[in-house]
Amino acid sequence: MPRLVHIAAAQLGPIARSETRREVIARLLAHLEQAAAMDCHLVVFPELALTTFFPRWYLEDQAEVDAFFEREMPGPETRLLFETAERLKIGFYLGYAELAIESGVIHRYNSSILVGRDGRIIGKYRKVHLPGHSEHEPWRAFQHLEKRYFEAGPEFGVWRAFGGIVGMAICNDRRWPETYRVMALQGAELILIGYNTPVHNPPAPEHDDLSMFHNHLVMQAGAYQNGSWVVGVAKAGGEEGCEMIGGSCIIAPSGEIVAACSTKGDELAIAQCDLDLCISYKNTTFNFARHRQPHTYRLITERAGVVIGV
Numbered sequence: 511m512p513r514l515v516h517i518a519a520a521q522l523g524p525i526a527r528s529e530t531r532r533e534v535i536a537r538l539l540a541h542l543e544q545a546a547a548m549d550c551h552l553v554v555f556p557e558l559a560l561t562t563f564f565p566r567w568y569l570e571d572q573a574e575v576d577a578f579f580e581r582e583m584p585g586p587e588t589r590l591l592f593e594t595a596e597r598l599k600i601g602f603y604l605g606y607a608e609l610a611i612e613s614g615v616i617h618r619y620n621s622s623i624l625v626g627r628d629g630r631i632i633g634k635y636r637k638v639h640l641p642g643h644s645e646h647e648p649w650r651a652f653q654h655l656e657k658r659y660f661e662a663g664p665e666f667g668v669w670r671a672f673g674g675i676v677g678m679a680i681c682n683d684r685r686w687p688e689t690y691r692v693m694a695l696q697g698a699e700l701i702l703i704g705y706n707t708p709v710h711n712p713p714a715p716e717h718d719d720l721s722m723f724h725n726h727l728v729m730q731a732g733a734y735q736n737g738s739w740v741v742g743v744a745k746a747g748g749e750e751g752c753e754m755i756g757g758s759c760i761i762a763p764s765g766e767i768v769a770a771c772s773t774k775g776d777e778l779a780i781a782q783c784d785l786d787l788c789i790s791y792k793n794t795t796f797n798f799a800r801h802r803q804p805h806t807y808r809l810i811t812e813r814a815g816v817v818i819g820v
């Protein structure tokens with residue numbers, strides 16, 4: 511019996527800074543309803559899916575920054591997402607800005623949650639690779655202040671869910687091979703990734719024309735080299751004067767894109783993902799137990815550490 515998970519990559523078009531949570535959540539609910547009508551089990555939303563991508567601004571007023579964060583999940587405004595998921599028997603991945611108070615100390619993370627078909631949270635992930643910079647850099651056309659507004663998460667985890675083993679990552683994480691490998695070493699068969707990627711990269715504008723190529727390159731390689739499904743979902747289009755790539759897609763363990771969005775707006779790309787397709791990759795070319803050489807990687811990393819400060 512194949513282990514089929516019907517998945518919708520739920521791309522979002524731009525979210526204006528003035529858009530309220532209620533307005534954004536109405537768009538997410540429309541995606542949930544449409545995906546459920548097409549018999550989906552799981553809907554994957556982008557990174558920071560409840561607001562505009564606020565790290566593009568240098569904001570000096572912490573209260574203004576904190577207005578983009580969720581203090582509880584579900585909270586008063588997001589609760590309807592969870593209730594709808596339970597009613598429709600559809601799970602979701604949601605990226606959002608998390609403000610957590612732990613032992614009396616405030617922490618801010620770029621987070622995602624995985625919610626089951628019963629509307630309950632299965633797991634939470636806090637973004638490990640925070641790109642950009644931490645100080646105001648006025649020469650840029652727009653800022654990328656993730657290092658200012660968030661602290662890095664501690665680890666990559668996986669969760670037993672949807673009949674398989676599911677991992678989560680967020681945006682810049684997808685560019686690092688370790689992201690996929692650390693989860694695949696824990697058995698990941700399905701890796702969910704939301705992203706916000708500007709077309710223009712201020713420190714390296716020579717990469718701009720390759721932004722979509724690199725987006726697909728890293729996720730397709732991550733899928734193939736780890737024998738895992740990968741679902742990458744964008745917040746796309748012209749958001750507050752910043753053009754963001756789309757290209758949301760579902761990638762099979764072969765590395766092939768099997769479903770993709772074609773617009774830069776709110777759009778679903780849907781695929782029936784058979785988790786058993788992972789098996790032939792995990793058991794042959796990428797049989798980690800038989801073919802990996804971890805002792806040599808450790809030596810190489812130690813030597814490289816001397817040179818590049820790992």
Ligand code: CDT
Nearest residue numbers: 641642654681682706707708
């Ligand atoms: N959100 C996010 O992580 N975006 C980055 C943009 C590049 S940062 C200089 C990304 O890797 O897509």
